[in-house]
Amino acid sequence: MTSSARQTILSRLRERTSQPASQPPDFRVMNTRRWSLEDGIERFIAQQASVHGDVQRVHEPDLATAVLSRLHQAGAHRVLIAPSQGLRDALVTRAQNIDFQGYDQKVEAWQSELFHQTDAAITSCHAGLADTGSLVVIPSPEEPRLMTLAPPLHIAILPVSRLFSSWYQLITEEDWTGPMPTNTLLISGPSKTADIEQTLVYGAHGPKALTVFLVDGI
Amino acid sequence: MPQTLQQSHNSAINFQPQVKSALANTQLRGNFDRAMTGLMHKRTMAFADWDLEALRDLGQAIRQQSLRQLPDLLEQLERQCQANGIQVHWARDGDEACQVVTEICQQRQAKTVIKGKSMVTEEMELNAHLEQRGYTVLESDLGEYIVQMAKETPSHIIMPAIHKNTAEIAELMHTMTGVEQREDAHYLTDQARQQLREKFMQADVGISGVNFAVADSGTLCLVENEGNGRLTTTTPPCHIAVTGIEKVVPSLTDVAPLLSLLTRSATGQSITTYVNMISRPRQPDEKDGPEAVHLVLVDNGRSDIYQDEELAETLQCIRCGACMNHCPVYTRIGGHAYGTTYPGPIGQVLMPQLLGLEQTPDFASASSLCGSCGEVCPVRIPLPSLLLRLRREAVDGDRTRASTVPGHGSKRSNLESLIWAVWRLVHRRPGLYRLTTRLASQLRALSPKRLGGWTRYRSAPKLAKTTLHSAMNNRSKRQQP
Numbered sequence: 053m054t055s056s057a058r059q060t061i062l063s064r065l066r067e068r069t070s071q072p073a074s075q076p077p078d079f080r081v082m083n084t085r086r087w088s089l090e091d092g093i094e095r096f097i098a099q100q101a102s103v104h105g106d107v108q109r110v111h112e113p114d115l116a117t118a119v120l121s122r123l124h125q126a127g128a129h130r131v132l133i134a135p136s137q138g139l140r141d142a143l144v145t146r147a148q149n150i151d152f153q154g155y156d157q158k159v160e161a162w163q164s165e166l167f168h169q170t171d172a173a174i175t176s177c178h179a180g181l182a183d184t185g186s187l188v189v190i191p192s193p194e195e196p197r198l199m200t201l202a203p204p205l206h207i208a209i210l211p212v213s214r215l216f217s218s219w220y221q222l223i224t225e226e227d228w229t230g231p232m233p234t235n236t237l238l239i240s241g242p243s244k245t246a247d248i249e250q251t252l253v254y255g256a257h258g259p260k261a262l263t264v265f266l267v268d269g270i
Numbered sequence: 271m272p273q274t275l276q277q278s279h280n281s282a283i284n285f286q287p288q289v290k291s292a293l294a295n296t297q298l299r300g301n302f303d304r305a306m307t308g309l310m311h312k313r314t315m316a317f318a319d320w321d322l323e324a325l326r327d328l329g330q331a332i333r334q335q336s337l338r339q340l341p342d343l344l345e346q347l348e349r350q351c352q353a354n355g356i357q358v359h360w361a362r363d364g365d366e367a368c369q370v371v372t373e374i375c376q377q378r379q380a381k382t383v384i385k386g387k388s389m390v391t392e393e394m395e396l397n398a399h400l401e402q403r404g405y406t407v408l409e410s411d412l413g414e415y416i417v418q419m420a421k422e423t424p425s426h427i428i429m430p431a432i433h434k435n436t437a438e439i440a441e442l443m444h445t446m447t448g449v450e451q452r453e454d455a456h457y458l459t460d461q462a463r464q465q466l467r468e469k470f471m472q473a474d475v476g477i478s479g480v481n482f483a484v485a486d487s488g489t490l491c492l493v494e495n496e497g498n499g500r501l502t503t504t505t506p507p508c509h510i511a512v513t514g515i516e517k518v519v520p521s522l523t524d525v526a527p528l529l530s531l532l533t534r535s536a537t538g539q540s541i542t543t544y545v546n547m548i549s550r551p552r553q554p555d556e557k558d559g560p561e562a563v564h565l566v567l568v569d570n571g572r573s574d575i576y577q578d579e580e581l582a583e584t585l586q587c588i589r590c591g592a593c594m595n596h597c598p599v600y601t602r603i604g605g606h607a608y609g610t611t612y613p614g615p616i617g618q619v620l621m622p623q624l625l626g627l628e629q630t631p632d633f634a635s636a637s638s639l640c641g642s643c644g645e646v647c648p649v650r651i652p653l654p655s656l657l658l659r660l661r662r663e664a665v666d667g668d669r670t671r672a673s674t675v676p677g678h679g680s681k682r683s684n685l686e687s688l689i690w691a692v693w694r695l696v697h698r699r700p701g702l703y704r705l706t707t708r709l710a711s712q713l714r715a716l717s718p719k720r721l722g723g724w725t726r727y728r729s730a731p732k733l734a735k736t737t738l739h740s741a742m743n744n745r746s747k748r749q750q751p
């Protein structure tokens with residue numbers, strides 16, 4: 053059925069003989085969205101704040117302490133972090149009462165635990181975008197997709213050096229044409245909804261809070 | 271009330287009575303008025319630091335260029351998706367698309383299906399189709415969840431439950447799910463979150479829409495705030511994405527500007543919480559995500575619309591909803607009065623082309639042609655001129671002329687045509703014109719006081735004592751010495 057449907061649709065589309073005139077796309081307006089590093093950082097923080105995201109700028113040596121205090125503040129006991137995350141050892145040695153674990157088995161084996169008993173996840177980011185205050189996250193076998201979705205608190209580590217002005221700048225500089233990873237995400241703030249009489253509520257189906265550590269010196 | 275107003279496939283939509291009852295419902299009008307005023311303001315603010323006109327030019331150019339290469343892009347998308355391990359299906363119409371989805375569900379021996387927001391599945395009435403075949407179907411977007419509980423249909427393409435206020439939702443959730451009846455959006459959202467989390471874990475299949483399908487990488491882009499779309503496309507072992515064939519664009523570079531336009535036009539956000547780009551099913555070393563991903567490409571009338579150079583602009587739409595937010599008619603009657611999947615200006619242009627003009631006879635005329643929709647449309651669809659075009663199609667005299675609009679000529683009336691023929695005749699002959707107007711002004715006492723609907727709210731027009739012609743003649747005579 054679907055092969056004949058394919059035929060029918062494609063040949064019907066190709067029946068159109070006249071091609072309406074149209075202007076070729078002029079992308080210049082996208083390049084007007086550029087900021088210097090310091091302005092970009094300021095914009096990133098402000099944009100995240102406007103969607104309830106919290107950004108803390110720290111120097112690399114202070115990172116573990118800052119992350120720990122955020123975890124304590126949230127009362128987190130069970131925290132997901134990839135084994136290869138550089139921060140992990142520093143956290144494990146210093147933390148009391150917090151159990152750090154990797155997302156090291158297929159989700160089917162521990163779905164309920166992941167959804168109900170995990171308090172936070174710490175992940176890396178591919179990049180940050182100043183224009184919209186977004187994180188670019190590319191899930192991987194060590195940092196799977198649900199890590200940034202199931203636990204109520206998401207902590208993201210973003211090196212200042214990975215801050216771009218806009219998604220368009222990132223796409224063009226890194227040439228995002230052709231094959232892409234399994235999943236790529238832009239994340240801006242914790243999940244939210246305004247479906248009940250336009251009242252904005254954070255923590256819809258994903259995380260209820262998002263903290264970004266913007267790190268100098270890595 | 272509104273839930274029963276869905277169109278049936280063979281009779282005209284009851285537009286006028288629905289409009290009347292919507293107008294009489296002050297609660298409903300209040301809900302829409304508040305919401306739309308807020309949305310218009312937010313949109314303006316969101317574009318404040320942009321060169322909006324340049325960005326709209328770009329959006330329009332990208333959509334037009336994509337449509338121009340549509341068949342090639344669809345083939346490229348298919349190739350790329352298949353190379354990535356996504357299975358691609360084609361469907362000529364809604365029924366065929368429902369069948370494709372059902373077959374996948376059967377193969378997977380699925381019982382429960384969870385859905386992210388998708389207008390094309392509303393268009394093909396997928397939920398009813400699956401439910402009839404014994405599947406449990408659950409909407410996971412909060413607005414859709416509410417609408418489904420109320421057994422209604424969405425009243426807005428972006429905010430499905432915008433017609434309801436908090437009190438109504440609290441009562442509904444209390445009755446349907448047993449939670450406390452608290453008029454507190456935070457409490458209600460949290461309850462829905464808990465109820466749905468369980469469902470996400472149990473569902474066998476997740477069904478979502480697609481905002482942009484990227485041909486050169488085989489990527490499906492989904493834009494959302496709640497995270498329900500991500501859960502729908504990540505937790506169940508099988509993900510079925512359903513999209514209209516017009517949603518394809520060449521590359522991600524094209525998505526960036528369209529995304530900037532979409533979220534700002536829709537809700538005034540500079541970006542949504544999540545932009546989810548899915549390019550393949552779970553790989554062997556990955557620990558979550560669906561093991562199977564399907565893409566269903568649905569035509570359902572789009573390739574017919576595509577044949578008409580002017581009307582094909584309808585297909586540029588990125589479903590932002592800005593045209594309805596800015597429409598004085600939509601704001602007053604709300605989405606349900608239209609009785610069709612897509613309401614508001616885009617609905618008035620698209621639905622007659624999908625369902626036929628006989629079934630939507632008043633759609634093209636239910637507009638003051640104020641032009642707001644055309645001014646805000648992020649991809650510059652000339653909605654007012656398309657409405658005019660459909661008005662012409664509706665009264666087209668030559669029913670045998672090939673037209674892509676089903677039911678063209680269905681509104682033509684002999685009396686109306688006769689009146690216009692006489693009008694034309696009189697205006698072409700000056701002697702006859704003067705004679706008729708003089709006669710008419712002499713018989714002005716006989717002109718009717720009641721003119722049906724027109725005189726219900728206005729006084730009847732009356733001819734002047736003297737015609738303009740004779741008044742001018744008299745004046746020039748007086749002025750001559």
Ligand code: SF4
Pocket residue numbers: 535586587588589590591592593594616643646647648649650651
């Ligand atoms: S017609 Fe234009 S304004 Fe209306 S929903 Fe489509 S893109 Fe948005």
